[in-house]
Amino acid sequence: MSIALYARKSIERENSISCETQLEYCKSMIKPDEQTEKIVTFVDNGFSGGNVDRDGFQKMMRQVERGKISKIIVYRLDRISRSLSDFVNILNTLKKHNVKFISSQESFDTSSPYGEMIVKILMIFAEFERQSIIERVTQAYAHRSEMGFYMGGRKPYGFTLTDTMIHNIKTKMLSPVAEEIEQLKYIFEAYSVPGITLRRLMDNLIDNDILPTDGSWSTGKLSTILKNPIYVKANNDIYEYLLKHNTNIISDISEFNGVHGLQIYGKTKHSTDDWSDMKAVVMSHEGVINSDIWLNCQKKLEKNKQIGNAISNTTSWLGGKIACKSCGRTMTVTKGGKRRDGSQTRYFSCTGKSHNRICKGTKKPVYADSLEDMVYELVSEKIETLKCTRKKISTDNSNQINLLKNRISEIKKAQEQLVNLLMNDAIETDMINLLNERAKKLAEEKADILSKIDALENEESEIISAINLSKKWRAANFEERKAVCNILIHKILIDESGNCEVVWNI
Numbered sequence: 001m002s003i004a005l006y007a008r009k010s011i012e013r014e015n016s017i018s019c020e021t022q023l024e025y026c027k028s029m030i031k032p033d034e035q036t037e038k039i040v041t042f043v044d045n046g047f048s049g050g051n052v053d054r055d056g057f058q059k060m061m062r063q064v065e066r067g068k069i070s071k072i073i074v075y076r077l078d079r080i081s082r083s084l085s086d087f088v089n090i091l092n093t094l095k096k097h098n099v100k101f102i103s104s105q106e107s108f109d110t111s112s113p114y115g116e117m118i119v120k121i122l123m124i125f126a127e128f129e130r131q132s133i134i135e136r137v138t139q140a141y142a143h144r145s146e147m148g149f150y151m152g153g154r155k156p157y158g159f160t161l162t163d164t165m166i167h168n169i170k171t172k173m174l175s176p177v178a179e180e181i182e183q184l185k186y187i188f189e190a191y192s193v194p195g196i197t198l199r200r201l202m203d204n205l206i207d208n209d210i211l212p213t214d215g216s217w218s219t220g221k222l223s224t225i226l227k228n229p230i231y232v233k234a235n236n237d238i239y240e241y242l243l244k245h246n247t248n249i250i251s252d253i254s255e256f257n258g259v260h261g262l263q264i265y266g267k268t269k270h271s272t273d274d275w276s277d278m279k280a281v282v283m284s285h286e287g288v289i290n291s292d293i294w295l296n297c298q299k300k301l302e303k304n305k306q307i308g309n310a311i312s313n314t315t316s317w318l319g320g321k322i323a324c325k326s327c328g329r330t331m332t333v334t335k336g337g338k339r340r341d342g343s344q345t346r347y348f349s350c351t352g353k354s355h356n357r358i359c360k361g362t363k364k365p366v367y368a369d370s371l372e373d374m375v376y377e378l379v380s381e382k383i384e385t386l387k388c389t390r391k392k393i394s395t396d397n398s399n400q401i402n403l404l405k406n407r408i409s410e411i412k413k414a415q416e417q418l419v420n421l422l423m424n425d426a427i428e429t430d431m432i433n434l435l436n437e438r439a440k441k442l443a444e445e446k447a448d449i450l451s452k453i454d455a456l457e458n459e460e461s462e463i464i465s466a467i468n469l470s471k472k473w474r475a476a477n478f479e480e481r482k483a484v485c486n487i488l489i490h491k492i493l494i495d496e497s498g499n500c501e502v503v504w505n506i
């Protein structure tokens with residue numbers, strides 16, 4: 001085994017350091033305990049670092065592949081190559097043959113932990129340079145057939161498991177059951193509406209004769225369904241959601257293209273906030289629920305966990321807006337009895353009846369839940385009529401926006417890694433320059449993409465703003481709903497039979 005010293009000098013740069021001097025620097029990096037080892041030198045005088053077609057360099061790499069070399073020492077990193085992806089390829093080859101690599105000017109030593117880290121970062125950037133988005137999408141499709149099988153666990157509602165062979169491994173695949181898929185769509189849509197609790201969702205299903213193909217509904221069963229990402233059309237919003245929960249995302253970001261379902265598996269129970277033990281894989285089957293609806297449902301499930309029924313027990317977002325048609329007084333929320341499942345009933349009653357007994361009020365109780373549901377729908381309709389256009393964003397545009405958002409997520413990740421690296425005190429000037437250059441490129445690309453997204457959104461800005469309005473209403477919390485009602489609704493009058501009449505401000 002020998003230690004190889006490599007030097008390169010280009011013709012065009014006359015005043016650059018000579019190969020002889022470079023080799024002197026290299027020799028100074030040989031450790032005392034290596035003095036007895038054989039030293040071989042490889043020199044390329046008058047070659048550029050733009051590619052690796054250099055006699056001396058190729059000769060050295062052949063020796064590496066024959067296992068003749070234990071260590072390569074250079075004066076500076078750019079002596080090997082000025083192309084980052086070439087450089088990373090070379091480092092990979094060296095690693096494969098257990099060849100250590102040392103650069104005298106940048107304290108770059110692959111045998112040190114710091115050197116390892118640099119190699120990792122360089123690889124990330126090389127990856128970045130190498131693949132265009134389109135290439136990666138194509139790759140992702142090829143890759144999907146491998147990842148498409150079901151990882152196990154109970155069969156999710158809406159699918160059957162079909163036996164299949166992937167790479168000679170017997171495994172299962174998900175196939176949709178049309179009737180159940182229709183039910184799932186209904187369940188997600190219905191639950192994403194504010195005010196609908198799991199229990200009321202269950203009642204709603206039974207009232208509408210939507211019954212499961214196996215057994216009966218329970219709030220537990222519904223909650224399991226609503227939490228399962230196997231149904232979602234995984235796109236960039238879902239990718240960001242997983243990142244927020246520290247999920248280990250196995251699939252390439254390009255697979256989050258808004259078409260396929262997702263599987264999450266691993267140790268931690270789904271109910272905790274930190275999913276770092278969980279793995280997420282984009283599946284081969286198609287998702288059935290739009291990401292915004294699915295995320296709305298998650299938001300609701302999470303919120304329920306935190307506050308329980310604290311707010312909805314005693315107040316309503318319609319508070320102050322409801323008036324008795326008989327006497328004109330405000331109707332306020334009163335607590336009723338508990339339901340069988342322990343949840344609290346609330347109803348509106350006339351203050352003229354409860355305090356002064358000067359009004360008969362309504363004959364039947366006006367349940368707050370029902371009234372909220374009804375007003376919610378009326379406001380939704382009102383928002384629809386406020387739209388100038390009813391066109392939807394073209395699929396092309398939203399697909400393109402999703403792709404660009406995916407790229408932004410990647411850039412953000414790379415930028416974070418860069419910042420961490422630049423914070424390292426041990427880093428050398430040359431490496432800082434290299435990384436700064438990369439940071440500049442990333443920032444430029446990001447700005448470029450953001451303006452592209454802007455352009456795509458502006459192209460249909462009218463439509464998007466209208467859609468956002470409905471979207472915001474669907475996702476609105478208690479305070480927001482109250483605020484919207486204050487703007488849109490003057491009063492809601494209830495007559496003695498319980499019929500109501502909405503007096504709009506707009």
Ligand SMILES: [Zn+2]
Pocket residue numbers: 324325326327328329350351352353359360361
């Ligand atoms: Zn009254």
